[in-house]
Structures are given as C-alpha cells and as structure tokens.
Amino acid sequence: MKILTPVKRVIDYNVKARVKADGSGVDLANVKMSMNPFDEIAVEEAVRLKEAGKATEIIAVSIGVDKAQETLRTALAMGADRAILVQAAASVDEDVEPLAVAKILKAIIEAEKPDLIIMGKQAIDNDSNATGQMLAAMLGWPQATFASKLELEDGAAKVTREVDGGLQTIKVALPAVVTTDLRLNEPRYASLPNIMKAKKKPLDVKTAADLGVDVAPRLTVVKVSEPPARKAGIKVGSVEELVAKLKTEAKVL
Amino acid sequence: MAVLLLADAQLDATAKAVTAAQKLGGEVHVLVAGQGEAAEAAKLQGVAKVLTAPGDAHGLAEPLAALLAALAPGYTHIVAAATSNGKNILARAAGLLDVMIVSDAIGVVDAETFERPIYAGAAIQTVKSSDKIKIVTFRTAAFDPAPATGSAPSEAASAAASGGGSEWISDETVKSERPELTAAKIVVSGGRGVGSKENFAIIESLADKLGAAVGASRAAVDSGYAPNDQQVGQTGKVVAPQLYVALGISGAIQHLAGMKDSKVIVAINKDEEAPIFQIADYGLVGDLFDIAPKLEKALG
Numbered sequence: 001m002k003i004l005t006p007v008k009r010v011i012d013y014n015v016k017a018r019v020k021a022d023g024s025g026v027d028l029a030n031v032k033m034s035m036n037p038f039d040e041i042a043v044e045e046a047v048r049l050k051e052a053g054k055a056t057e058i059i060a061v062s063i064g065v066d067k068a069q070e071t072l073r074t075a076l077a078m079g080a081d082r083a084i085l086v087q088a089a090a091s092v093d094e095d096v097e098p099l100a101v102a103k104i105l106k107a108i109i110e111a112e113k114p115d116l117i118i119m120g121k122q123a124i125d126n127d128s129n130a131t132g133q134m135l136a137a138m139l140g141w142p143q144a145t146f147a148s149k150l151e152l153e154d155g156a157a158k159v160t161r162e163v164d165g166g167l168q169t170i171k172v173a174l175p176a177v178v179t180t181d182l183r184l185n186e187p188r189y190a191s192l193p194n195i196m197k198a199k200k201k202p203l204d205v206k207t208a209a210d211l212g213v214d215v216a217p218r219l220t221v222v223k224v225s226e227p228p229a230r231k232a233g234i235k236v237g238s239v240e241e242l243v244a245k246l247k248t249e250a251k252v253l
Numbered sequence: 254m255a256v257l258l259l260a261d262a263q264l265d266a267t268a269k270a271v272t273a274a275q276k277l278g279g280e281v282h283v284l285v286a287g288q289g290e291a292a293e294a295a296k297l298q299g300v301a302k303v304l305t306a307p308g309d310a311h312g313l314a315e316p317l318a319a320l321l322a323a324l325a326p327g328y329t330h331i332v333a334a335a336t337s338n339g340k341n342i343l344a345r346a347a348g349l350l351d352v353m354i355v356s357d358a359i360g361v362v363d364a365e366t367f368e369r370p371i372y373a374g375a376a377i378q379t380v381k382s383s384d385k386i387k388i389v390t391f392r393t394a395a396f397d398p399a400p401a402t403g404s405a406p407s408e409a410a411s412a413a414a415s416g417g418g419s420e421w422i423s424d425e426t427v428k429s430e431r432p433e434l435t436a437a438k439i440v441v442s443g444g445r446g447v448g449s450k451e452n453f454a455i456i457e458s459l460a461d462k463l464g465a466a467v468g469a470s471r472a473a474v475d476s477g478y479a480p481n482d483q484q485v486g487q488t489g490k491v492v493a494p495q496l497y498v499a500l501g502i503s504g505a506i507q508h509l510a511g512m513k514d515s516k517v518i519v520a521i522n523k524d525e526e527a528p529i530f531q532i533a534d535y536g537l538v539g540d541l542f543d544i545a546p547k548l549e550k551a552l553g
Contacts, residue, residue, distance in 0.1 A: 016506065017373075127371055130347065134354075142419040145314070163337040164490070167482075171420045171422055183475065218353040218382060232536075233534035
C-alpha cells in the first residue's frame with residue numbers, strides 16, 4: 001500500500017502571529033516556520049503503518065514556496081520515503097488556497113496512484129479545515145475527517161472521528177482521504193542519523209504550471225486586522241468577593 | 254435567489270446559522286436531510302421554507318455533499334453552522350462545485366464579504382468571494398440564535414442524497430443532563446491543574462451548581478481527564494457564554510482562541526503569572542481544590 005501525506009510549511013505553533021501594520025496580512029518575515037502540527041501527526045501515522053508492515057511507501061508532498069523543501073526534509077527524516085515539492089507561490093505572503101492545493105494534489109495523486117491520503121485536518125495559519133474534503137470530492141473518494149484512530153482492514157479504513165457529540169466510527173472504502181485530529185498519535189522527533197539520511201532521499205520539484213493547475217485565488221483578502229483586545233480585569237482576594245462581583249458588578253449570577 | 258442552509262443535528266447551531274444567513278439578503282431555505290427536525294427548523298424566525306430529503310442520519314459527508322451540490326443551481330449561497338458536520342460536509346460540497354469555502358465566518362460585511370479568524374484568532378481576515386456560489390460556515394459563538402417564533406412551510410427537496418464509499422459503524426456519545434457546551438450560558442472548564450480524571454468531578458460539581466456546561470483545555474483532554482467533545486479551543490469548540498470559569502487552566506493561545514469572546518471570564522489558578530489572568534475579568538490566585546468547594550458553597 002502506498003500512502004501520500006501532504007505537508008504544509010506554516011508559522012511555528014509557538015510563535016505569536018502579528019498583523020502587519022499595513023493590514024495586508026500576518027508578518028512572516030524572519031519568523032520561525034515549521035511543519036503544520038496536524039500534518040506531523042499525519043506523517044507519523046503513515047510511518048507507523050509502514051513500520052507495522054501495512055504500508056510499503058510514503059510520499060510526502062508540499063505546495064508553496066521553494067523553502068517548503070525544509071518541511072519535506074522533516075517528513076523524510078520522520079520516515080517518508082520520497083518527497084515532491086510543487087512550487088506554487090513566489091513569496092511566503094502568497095497563501096495557496098485549499099481549492100488550488102486540492103487540485104494540485106489531485107494531479108499528483110493521479111500520477112502516483114496512492115491507496116490512502118493522510119493529511120492534517122487544518123493548517124494553523126488559515127484554519128480553513130477544507131483541503132482534505134475538497135480533495136476527496138474531486139477524486140470521488142470517501143473521506144474520514146478529524147481522525148483519532150485509524151485501522152486498516154481488507155480494502156477499507158476504519159476511522160474513529162472526533163465530532164461535536166463525542167466520537168463517531170465509520171468505515172471508508174480505499175482509496176480514501178483521512179484527515180488527522182490531535183489525538184491520533186504523538187509525532188516523533190527525527191533523530192540526527194535520520195535527519196542525515198533524509199538529505200539523501202529523493203525530492204522532486206515541480207511547478208503548479210507543470211501540472212496545469214490554475215492557482216489564482218477565489219477569495220480576495222480585503223484586509224487583515226487585530227482582533228479586539230480584551231483587557232485584563234482585576235484580581236479578587238476571596239471567594240466571597242468573587243461571588244459578590246459576579247452578582248452585583250458583572251450581573252451574571 | 255435564495256440561501257440554502259444545511260440543518261445541524263443541534264437546533265441551537267441551526268438557529269445561530271439562520272441569524273447569520275439572514276444577513277445575506279435572500280430567502281433562507283433550511284435543508285433538513287437526516288439530521289435535525291423539520292418541524293423545529295420551520296419555527297425559526299427568518300426561515301422562508303424548509304426542504305426535506307432522506308439524507309443521512311449520521312451526517313456522512315458523501316451523500317450530503319452530493320445533495321447540496323445537486324440543489325446548488327437554485328442558490329446564491331450554501332451555508333451551515335461551523336460544527337464538525339458543517340465543516341466536514343460543506344468543504345466537500347465546495348470541492349464538488351469547484352468553489353472556495355469561507356470557513357468559520359464571524360461577521361457578514363455584505364453578501365460576498367466575510368470576516369473570519371485566522372492564526373487561532375490572532376488575526377481577523379476580511380475576504381471577498383468571487384465564486385458563483387458562495388459556500389460559508391458560520392461560527393456559532395458569533396451569532397445569536399434565531400427565535401422559534403415563525404412557521405415556515407415545508408416541502409420535499411427536488412434532489413435526493415446519493416453517493417457512498419463510507420459506512421457508519423458506531424457513535425460513542427456521552428449522554429449528559431448538562432447544557433450543550435456551545436449553547437450554554439455558563440461554562441466551567443478545567444485544565445491540566447485538575448490533575449486527574451477523578452479530580453475532574455470537582456469541575457463537574459461546580460458546573461452542576463451553576464447549571465453550566467463542562468469544558469476542558471487541550472492539556473486536560475490529551476491527558477485523559479476529560480473527553481474530546483469537551484475541548485474548548487482553536488481546534489475544539491469555540492464558546493462565548495455569559496460567564497466562563499477557568500480552573501487550573503494556564504491560558505495557552507489555542508485555548509484562549511476558543512473562549513476569549515465570553516462576556517465575563519473568571520480565572521482560578523495557583524500561578525499568579527498564568528497568561529489566563531491577562532484576559533480574565535476576575536482572577537483569583539489560589540489552589541482550585543480549595544477554592545472550587547468554597548465557591549460552590551458561597552453560591553448557596
């Protein structure tokens with residue numbers, strides 16, 4: 001079984017995003033970038049399936065700027081076998097929309113013919129939570145989103161999903177798209193020997209134009225602004241004072 | 254032209270999406286396709302028509318997205334609450350229709366321009382859609398529910414759900430007498446500081462005293478103290494109750510993203526430097542195991 005794991009290079013999750021003064025976006029100049037945490041979980045799951053003898057090959061794919069090669073090297077160091085970079089943005093400020101990403105992935109998938117796609121449920125920059133679903137729709141494949149457990153059975157994947165009411169378990173026929181939630185696994189740190197080995201693994205570079213995909217955005221960003229700030233209130237000295245304030249000042253009790 | 258709104262299993266989520274949908278300018282048609290009750294949806298003020306279709310009772314995305322795509326030609330917008338089902342189904346419908354999705358909208362500027370949080374709420378993005386059909390999910394915490402004072406007619410939808418590849422196996426849902434987390438007026442949440450699954454009873458007890466829903470931080474859920482459906486935060490549920498009480502929660506950015514629009518925030522934490530105090534209206538420094546029972550008692 002061949003698994004494809006798309007990975008996105010995003011602002012490191014420990015870095016606080018700051019809005020640019022001109023309101024055009026979030027300042028990504030000289031900011032630490034890392035693999036989207038949900039995609040790390042996806043790579044980890046694919047590697048575990050390979051270690052368990054259930055997968056034979058893992059292909060990591062990233063779409064965006066040339067520097068996303070670093071993110072692909074991380075995926076390779078975690079255990080992916082080879083990588084494909086699709087250059088689709090000239091600068092880190094040009095975000096490729098989920099719809100365009102899904103189209104690029106579809107073109108790659110038609111060439112590579114994987115049996116399973118495992119990818120993050122959302123990227124922590126645009127928080128869209130859409131690419132996996134769009135990709136599944138375009139391929140005409142079933143989808144199992146927000147996975148917290150994944151088991152492969154004969155020609156199918158049994159997936160437990162984190163949903164509003166609790167957990168839902170579904171079975172999807174392969175090939176399928178699975179998107180990961182937080183509790184699917186805890187991703188490993190790549191070891192130094194594996195980081196060295198990853199440098200020698202194959203990494204192909206293509207462009208969106210090579211694949212015949214139009215990446216022109218459908219949504220125009222009018223502006224990006226700071227959310228309304230919430231001021232710190234007061235510290236109270238006792239439970240009695242707290243209850244009194246909630247009753248008479250805040251009037252919420 | 255009109256707006257097609259996919260009903261959620263939760264009436265409260267549907268009612269909030271109806272409020273948002275009314276800002277788009279067209280008639281609002283609510284599609285009840287296996288989840289939610291047509292009779293309840295018909296009562297929501299602002300709904301012009303309820304469409305019913307057999308759909309899928311478990312909210313499977315493949316048949317429901319296909320149904321939305323089949324009905325799309327009659328509509329300017331296809332919308333839903335940004336619940337787990339809304340996100341799962343509408344993004345797939347967008348893929349079928351070759352249009353983008355505006356996820357988690359918190360504001361409607363005009364029929365094609367929306368505000369949405371990005372970077373876990375660290376920024377608000379205003380986007381204008383150039384797509385022929387706009388697909389939007391609305392964050393329920395940002396809209397008030399439409400009142401149940403109307404009476405819309407109901408008819409069968411002109412298309413049926415189809416498409417497969419996925420099969421429902423089981424649900425693991427916790428039946429609770431407490432209010433739904435995203436609909437509750439008061440939420441009491443526990444974090445890593447609660448220390449164990451057993452200790453979480455102290456959070457539940459205080460919640461019951463207040464008639465509140467129980468929430469949890471990601472750290473508490475990851476540690477197994479609380480189930481996943483109680484997680485409040487960027488990737489869990491986003492809540493905006495009248496009163497949010499955080500016990501033993503330090504206040505990681507991704508947690509704040511899920512509750513910072515609450516009207517009044519109370520933080521109880523033994524670490525006086527905890528970031529949660531920077532956004533709390535009322536902070537109380539101390540041991541939650543000491544404070545929670547006292548608070549319960551003081552509430553009478």
